[in-house]
Amino acid sequence: MDFKDTPEQAKFRKTCREWLEKNAKLKTGVEKNEFANIDFLQVAKDWQKKKYDAGWAMLHWPKEFGGIGASAIERIIWAEEESKFNVPKGIFEIGLGMAGPVMMEYATDEQKARYLPAMAEGKEIWCQLFSEPSAGSDVAGLRSKAVKDGDNWIINGQKVWTSGAHFSDYGILVVRHDPNLEKHKGMTFFFLDMKSPGIEIKPIKQITGGSSFNEVYFTDVVIPDSQRLGDVGDGWKVAITTLMNERLAVGDANGADVEDAFRWAKKQDDSGEPLINNKSVRSSIADWYCEANGLKNTKLRTMSALSRGETPGPEASITKIVSANKLQNIGAFGMDSLDMAGMLKTDDPEIQSFQNAWLGAPGLRIAGGTDEILKNIIAERVLGLPQDARADKGMPYKDIPSGNS
Amino acid sequence: MNLDFSDDQKFLQSEAKKFLEKEESVKRSRGVLEGSESFDSDLWQKIIELGWTGIRIPEEYEGLGLGHLELCVIAEELGRHLAPVPFSSSVYLFTEALIKYGSEELKKEILPKLVTGEVVGTIAVTEDFLAPTNNNIKTEVSDELISGTKIAVPDCEAATHSIIVCKSSNGIDLRLIDLSCKEVSINQVENIDGSRGHYSIEMKQTPSALIGDEGNGWILYESVINQAAVLFSFEQIGGSQAALDMAVNYANERYAFGKPIGSYQGIKHKLADMYVALTLAKSNSYYAAWALSSESSDLPVAAATARVSATKAYELCSKENIQTHGGNGFTWEYDCHLFYKRSKLLSLNIGSLANWKEKLVSNLEQSNIN
Numbered sequence: 001m002d003f004k005d006t007p008e009q010a011k012f013r014k015t016c017r018e019w020l021e022k023n024a025k026l027k028t029g030v031e032k033n034e035f036a037n038i039d040f041l042q043v044a045k046d047w048q049k050k051k052y053d054a055g056w057a058m059l060h061w062p063k064e065f066g067g068i069g070a071s072a073i074e075r076i077i078w079a080e081e082e083s084k085f086n087v088p089k090g091i092f093e094i095g096l097g098m099a100g101p102v103m104m105e106y107a108t109d110e111q112k113a114r115y116l117p118a119m120a121e122g123k124e125i126w127c128q129l130f131s132e133p134s135a136g137s138d139v140a141g142l143r144s145k146a147v148k149d150g151d152n153w154i155i156n157g158q159k160v161w162t163s164g165a166h167f168s169d170y171g172i173l174v175v176r177h178d179p180n181l182e183k184h185k186g187m188t189f190f191f192l193d194m195k196s197p198g199i200e201i202k203p204i205k206q207i208t209g210g211s212s213f214n215e216v217y218f219t220d221v222v223i224p225d226s227q228r229l230g231d232v233g234d235g236w237k238v239a240i241t242t243l244m245n246e247r248l249a250v251g252d253a254n255g256a257d258v259e260d261a262f263r264w265a266k267k268q269d270d271s272g273e274p275l276i277n278n279k280s281v282r283s284s285i286a287d288w289y290c291e292a293n294g295l296k297n298t299k300l301r302t303m304s305a306l307s308r309g310e311t312p313g314p315e316a317s318i319t320k321i322v323s324a325n326k327l328q329n330i331g332a333f334g335m336d337s338l339d340m341a342g343m344l345k346t347d348d349p350e351i352q353s354f355q356n357a358w359l360g361a362p363g364l365r366i367a368g369g370t371d372e373i374l375k376n377i378i379a380e381r382v383l384g385l386p387q388d389a390r391a392d393k394g395m396p397y398k399d400i401p402s403g404n405s
Numbered sequence: 406m407n408l409d410f411s412d413d414q415k416f417l418q419s420e421a422k423k424f425l426e427k428e429e430s431v432k433r434s435r436g437v438l439e440g441s442e443s444f445d446s447d448l449w450q451k452i453i454e455l456g457w458t459g460i461r462i463p464e465e466y467e468g469l470g471l472g473h474l475e476l477c478v479i480a481e482e483l484g485r486h487l488a489p490v491p492f493s494s495s496v497y498l499f500t501e502a503l504i505k506y507g508s509e510e511l512k513k514e515i516l517p518k519l520v521t522g523e524v525v526g527t528i529a530v531t532e533d534f535l536a537p538t539n540n541n542i543k544t545e546v547s548d549e550l551i552s553g554t555k556i557a558v559p560d561c562e563a564a565t566h567s568i569i570v571c572k573s574s575n576g577i578d579l580r581l582i583d584l585s586c587k588e589v590s591i592n593q594v595e596n597i598d599g600s601r602g603h604y605s606i607e608m609k610q611t612p613s614a615l616i617g618d619e620g621n622g623w624i625l626y627e628s629v630i631n632q633a634a635v636l637f638s639f640e641q642i643g644g645s646q647a648a649l650d651m652a653v654n655y656a657n658e659r660y661a662f663g664k665p666i667g668s669y670q671g672i673k674h675k676l677a678d679m680y681v682a683l684t685l686a687k688s689n690s691y692y693a694a695w696a697l698s699s700e701s702s703d704l705p706v707a708a709a710t711a712r713v714s715a716t717k718a719y720e721l722c723s724k725e726n727i728q729t730h731g732g733n734g735f736t737w738e739y740d741c742h743l744f745y746k747r748s749k750l751l752s753l754n755i756g757s758l759a760n761w762k763e764k765l766v767s768n769l770e771q772s773n774i775n
């Protein structure tokens with residue numbers, strides 16, 4: 001066992017580090033929101049372009065699409081180094097993490113050449129149109145329709161929880177082309193121009209007060225058949241590729257962590273004594289430290305397998321469940337420590353980070369697979385338990401009960 | 406980057422697994438529980454013959470001279486198979502304490518005998534129904550002679566020697582005694598996990614030999630249990646994995662309402678929670694194994710992190726294994742209770758969860774993670 005990079009990895013890390021030092025600012029620990037009150041989208045695009053020009057934007061992609069053909073371990077080294085710097089996040093992850101791999105696998109060579117470099121450069125932003133009002137965890141229950149019309153398909157229906165739809169240029173979409181087939185068999189996958197006539201986007205206000213995702217309505221939207229990804233009826237298979245990527249992309253919950261709770265507990269007075277002297281606080285800090293480091297060390301085990309050129313085990317599947325719940329608990333701890341004042345909005349970035357954690361964590365426990373779906377996946381794929389009961393198994397889609405929704 | 410065991414270490418682990426399976430170690434554990442012996446002397450003898458008691462003992466003292474990582478993979482298998490032997494007392498605690506703090510003379514005398522099994526050791530610290538601290542040790546030494554009573558000392562039937570944590574005029578000492586000498590009386594005390602005997606040791610003017618510096622014993626004891634915590638964690642993750650495997654098998658085989666119970670989310674999510682806890686514990690134990698084997702200054706934090714996670718994982722896995730088995734899980738006949746009891750024994754031996762959480766946070770305060 002050792003934690004040393006190989007000489008090649010060390011050299012690669014140094015190259016990443018040098019470029020980042022020249023082009024970004026190191027995190028200081030408590031970050032003021034430097035990106036507030038500015039055009040965040042433009043800042044993020046500028047950063048993406050800068051990375052693209054230097055080959056860092058999608059470093060594991062082939063050169064012709066703007067990457068440098070980096071290995072999995074180099075990709076992780078880059079991500080580790082980049083995460084130490086204060087850079088804009090949250091705009092491109094879905095497109096690059098989910099639409100990118102699907103286009104890479106299913107688009108024609110011309111389409112790849114046209115769309116992938118622009119995606120990597122941040123010139124064009126992509127979103128993912130999967131969930132529907134009546135198809136969340138059971139996303140294969142979706143009902144938006146595609147009807148063939150010559151060389152085109154006509155789309156009608158509604159998508160929901162679409163992150164970034166309001167600033168996206170393109171989207172990947174899965175819809176039902178035949179309700180007479182079983183639900184997994186009657187779906188087809190497309191990509192489309194988000195500025196197409198007939199698309200209406202309405203932001204959804206979240207419990208945080210912000211709006212990062214949307215409802216997207218389709219009324220007779222035309223998609224050329226050439227923008228179909230995979231065969232007619234292969235929609236589920238193609239969607240699974242992206243869902244697998246989504247679980248990797250969502251991963252670790254950003255926000256207040258055990259170091260923040262610990263720093264806070266040492267200085268925050270509660271009836272004249274630092275909170276860290278309180279036994280129940282110490283017990284919680286110990287639990288969060290074990291969780292945070294358990295995830296960190298799990299990642300190191302995954303990296304170890306990757307750096308030997310092996311396929312990592314299933315251990316990374318625990319990441320989102322553990323980190324989103326930890327985030328929620330740490331957020332609550334910070335607010336509770338302030339007693340009544342914990343409810344007050346403030347400019348204090350530390351207090352804000354606990355409040356943001358507490359308000360944002362419920363979303364993370366749902367996005368990209370709820371805690372419950374992820375536990376099903378661990379139980380079925382890792383532990384080998386039987387599939388859940390499926391009351392709709394073998395039924396034509398149109399006959400499946402759907403409640404009132 | 407390599408947070409994993411080497412191929413040689415993995416081979417050693419798989420050989421250990423095969424051996425303990427072939428020897429039906431879990432069945433032997435039940436045998437000890439139901440019989441009159443307090444450990445399985447036949448299995449212990451075979452373990453000695455395999456050289457495991459001398460893994461860490463340097464070659465100059467006739468041991469194998471291997472590292473802590475080799476000991477970690479053995480520990481995981483002993484835990485998985487509930488081995489009813491005094492390995493943790495004699496190897497993780499007694500032998501490690503001697504290697505680290507014993508005088509050259511003591512090492513020459515004792516270490517080769519630990520390899521051959523002629524000497525088996527344990528460590529005695531507790532004196533009352535509360536956690537031992539450097540302030541509540543009453544057993545006293547004066548002129549090398551110890552007087553006092555220790556309780557809850559594991560594995561004394563097998564042990565020939567014990568390290569005694571005792572009070573001297575200069576503070577706390579670690580001292581070695583010969584359990585066969587006439588100034589010692591040993592009594593077995595019934596305990597919840599009968600597969601690992603516990604004893605009281607009464608000492609009246611018992612001759613002893615100092616280990617490490619006089620008066621500095623509590624710090625040495627803490628350092629010994631910091632090391633041992635990593636090895637205990639590996640036993641605990643081995644046991645957690647076995648309990649999880651049992652629960653998964655049962656959930657696949659047991660039918661209710663026309664389907665395997667493992668297809669219901671009530672059971673599925675329980676088992677997923679066990680997997681999550683075990684994975685965190687395993688990863689933290691791997692890191693602690695690295696810290697131990699590389700003598701990192703991070704060891705106190707890493708060991709406590711592994712220990713807390715592994716204790717939590719084993720407690721969860723062993724209790725929810727019973728729950729998954731329903732009424733059968735509560736019977737003497739099923740093995741579920743063997744893991745439940747061993748999980749508690751391992752979590753209290755060298756100090757409770759609350760104590761290790763406290764140690765973790767105090768160490769964080771000292772190392773000042775911010």
